[in-house]
Amino acid sequence: MSYPLRRTALAALLLGVSSVAMQAEMMAPTAPPDAPKFDAQVEPVYVNRSDIAEFKALPAYSEPAWVKAFVDAGKLPPVAERLPKEPMVYKTANMPDGNGVYGDVMRHVIGGRPEGWNFWAGQNYGWGGIDIGLVECLTRTGPLFEVNAADLQPMPNLAKSWEWAEDGKSLTVHLIEGAKWSDGDPFDAEDIDFYWNDVVMDPEVTPLMGASQETYGAGTTLEIIDAYTFKMSFTTPFPEAVLYAMAYGNFCPGPAHVLKPQHPKYGGASYAAFRDAFPADMMNFPVMGGWVVVEHRPDDIVVTRRNPYYWKVDESGQQLPYLDELQYRLSTWGDRDVQAVAGTGDFSNLEQPENFVESLKKAADPASPARLAFGPRSIGYQLFFNLSANGWGEPDARAQAVRELNRNLDFRKAISYAVDRQRIGDSLVKGPFTALYAGGLLTSTSYYDAASTVFYPFSQDSAKEALKAAGLEDTDGNGVVNLPGGADLNVTLLVNTDYATDKNIAEGVVAMMADVGVKVTLNNLAGKDFDNAREGGKHDWYIRRNDQEFVSVVQGISRLAPTGPATATWHYANAAGELDLLPFEQQLIDNITAFNSTQDATLRADAMKEYQKTFTENVNAVGLTAYPGALIINKRFANIPLGAPIFMYNWAEDNIIRERIYVPADKQIGAELRPGELAGKLGESTIKAE
Numbered sequence: 001m002s003y004p005l006r007r008t009a010l011a012a013l014l015l016g017v018s019s020v021a022m023q024a025e026m027m028a029p030t031a032p033p034d035a036p037k038f039d040a041q042v043e044p045v046y047v048n049r050s051d052i053a054e055f056k057a058l059p060a061y062s063e064p065a066w067v068k069a070f071v072d073a074g075k076l077p078p079v080a081e082r083l084p085k086e087p088m089v090y091k092t093a094n095m096p097d098g099n100g101v102y103g104d105v106m107r108h109v110i111g112g113r114p115e116g117w118n119f120w121a122g123q124n125y126g127w128g129g130i131d132i133g134l135v136e137c138l139t140r141t142g143p144l145f146e147v148n149a150a151d152l153q154p155m156p157n158l159a160k161s162w163e164w165a166e167d168g169k170s171l172t173v174h175l176i177e178g179a180k181w182s183d184g185d186p187f188d189a190e191d192i193d194f195y196w197n198d199v200v201m202d203p204e205v206t207p208l209m210g211a212s213q214e215t216y217g218a219g220t221t222l223e224i225i226d227a228y229t230f231k232m233s234f235t236t237p238f239p240e241a242v243l244y245a246m247a248y249g250n251f252c253p254g255p256a257h258v259l260k261p262q263h264p265k266y267g268g269a270s271y272a273a274f275r276d277a278f279p280a281d282m283m284n285f286p287v288m289g290g291w292v293v294v295e296h297r298p299d300d301i302v303v304t305r306r307n308p309y310y311w312k313v314d315e316s317g318q319q320l321p322y323l324d325e326l327q328y329r330l331s332t333w334g335d336r337d338v339q340a341v342a343g344t345g346d347f348s349n350l351e352q353p354e355n356f357v358e359s360l361k362k363a364a365d366p367a368s369p370a371r372l373a374f375g376p377r378s379i380g381y382q383l384f385f386n387l388s389a390n391g392w393g394e395p396d397a398r399a400q401a402v403r404e405l406n407r408n409l410d411f412r413k414a415i416s417y418a419v420d421r422q423r424i425g426d427s428l429v430k431g432p433f434t435a436l437y438a439g440g441l442l443t444s445t446s447y448y449d450a451a452s453t454v455f456y457p458f459s460q461d462s463a464k465e466a467l468k469a470a471g472l473e474d475t476d477g478n479g480v481v482n483l484p485g486g487a488d489l490n491v492t493l494l495v496n497t498d499y500a501t502d503k504n505i506a507e508g509v510v511a512m513m514a515d516v517g518v519k520v521t522l523n524n525l526a527g528k529d530f531d532n533a534r535e536g537g538k539h540d541w542y543i544r545r546n547d548q549e550f551v552s553v554v555q556g557i558s559r560l561a562p563t564g565p566a567t568a569t570w571h572y573a574n575a576a577g578e579l580d581l582l583p584f585e586q587q588l589i590d591n592i593t594a595f596n597s598t599q600d601a602t603l604r605a606d607a608m609k610e611y612q613k614t615f616t617e618n619v620n621a622v623g624l625t626a627y628p629g630a631l632i633i634n635k636r637f638a639n640i641p642l643g644a645p646i647f648m649y650n651w652a653e654d655n656i657i658r659e660r661i662y663v664p665a666d667k668q669i670g671a672e673l674r675p676g677e678l679a680g681k682l683g684e685s686t687i688k689a690e
């Protein structure tokens, strides 16, 4: 009788219960252990949305002198004609350092690479704030981290106001009037019509963030009323989450005047040609954002210059943005941290714990060019199981066998028991940063409820018991459990190699699975290849840094479960559009529907408690670690909002409202690469005043 068995038998005798019964037991799940105390270093100053901005006409407007030279040269209409009837006006009182001055540059460093500019056909701009600076959406949620709970709703943006019908079954939306794209073309309902009918509702087109009709509620329709008004109609009353689904990354209308001619419905050659019609070396793509891409040196840098038609001003009538240029050096995410604390870069979301200690040390030096401030614990990693067994991703026999195991609760429990979260956290960084994360909603959302969270503690014995309960034992004694047919169980784990954190966590998981007899093979893929493999269902398991839905609930709520054929990234429908939901997944969908169908705060909180309990009890995913991130910003920048988290409703590149950030004249560093230049015509070069 092996030693562990002898020890158990002895204990059984002592306790007078049958050893077999005790051995078969798995450790009882517990409530999640308390996270180490780690308060956000700076609290936001809470305000109402109307304290941040409003839409109104001002008596006079102004612009940088060098832009005025373009007007004088007849190359631009006067600023008042470039602005909408009622621009968005940022309130001076809400600006930490007041109205700003023009000039200077923000030097970003990013790990992505622009694919092309057709965001609406799924192309990414390289992340790291490029797309956030170029595309604007109907509403905005990044700055909501500083909004009072009582006023917590998305901020107006391209949609300046909206009203619900009495019964809540429709929403009438009013667009900003007289705003223009950066090439001077009017922004109006034609852009909304194209986005809804020829992007969202066109099954051949998938926008970057995957918006589909379900994102706005199954059965939702949209009707154009006039040039600045449209109405959405819903099948359930008051689906307020729709307003969040009108913020970044969804319902960010594209320039119909350049997109439409390329779309097959309007004479375009094909859907592939439509997607590739605006390659990354094509400059001056029209935007509604504060800056336009005027230069892209592959693998080197993207340069963006102020948009002379930008539709926001400060209370003194100065047209925004204040910064004339934003640069994006094309490097790695890790290098972003290094350059930010060194002062050769100006911004970073310190999101990889491996860089915490070094960055903290550097930033602690009073002479450091950058300031660093930690926010709430809003970064979380989970291991997701591919829960489709009806063909999504065309699995071969080996993969299909793994899919069926993934759909077995005992198997998922086994994987959770086998994860030593303390060891994962410590392998990334020592200290009070990482917490033992059960999975599901993060503690950073007010909808998180510890009492509704089920935690399977680290226990290799329990893991082995659970594997046995799932029909898996090491029948050939080679240390790897065997599938019913006798083959060793071998699982592929998809990992995003753009981040050291993802790779380190994955290596930890491989070792921990081996300890309980589960062989895991890493599928290491970079950025877009990772996204494509995940989107295409080409995985058994994958590791993912949470998106907004697990951090805020309301932002991206439709992605919290397979509410539609392509909403939950771990379970899409097969080619026939069929979703083989597990019973607990249906419960999760019902919880989300319950949340979306009421405005009652208590009923909403209850719906999310149910969601969290169902998600964690059924191990929909295995929580791996959760930790706070830190915002690193060069000290020369003014108007950085206090307590801005790197990630909540959106990333810091949105949260800090870059269009109203400025550098006092005496601190400007003269690092612009294209001083005095503005974007020219689409596909051409820049223009100069003289």
Ligand code: BQZ
Residues within 6 Å of the ligand: 127, 128, 129, 132, 333, 349, 351, 527, 531, 547, 651, 653
């Ligand atoms: C922040 C963000 C701004 C995407 C991306 C990137 C993509 C994912 C995710 C983050 C990067 C930075 O995150 O890591 O700090 O600057 O860009 O967009 O990981 O590969 O697909 O979801 O937001």
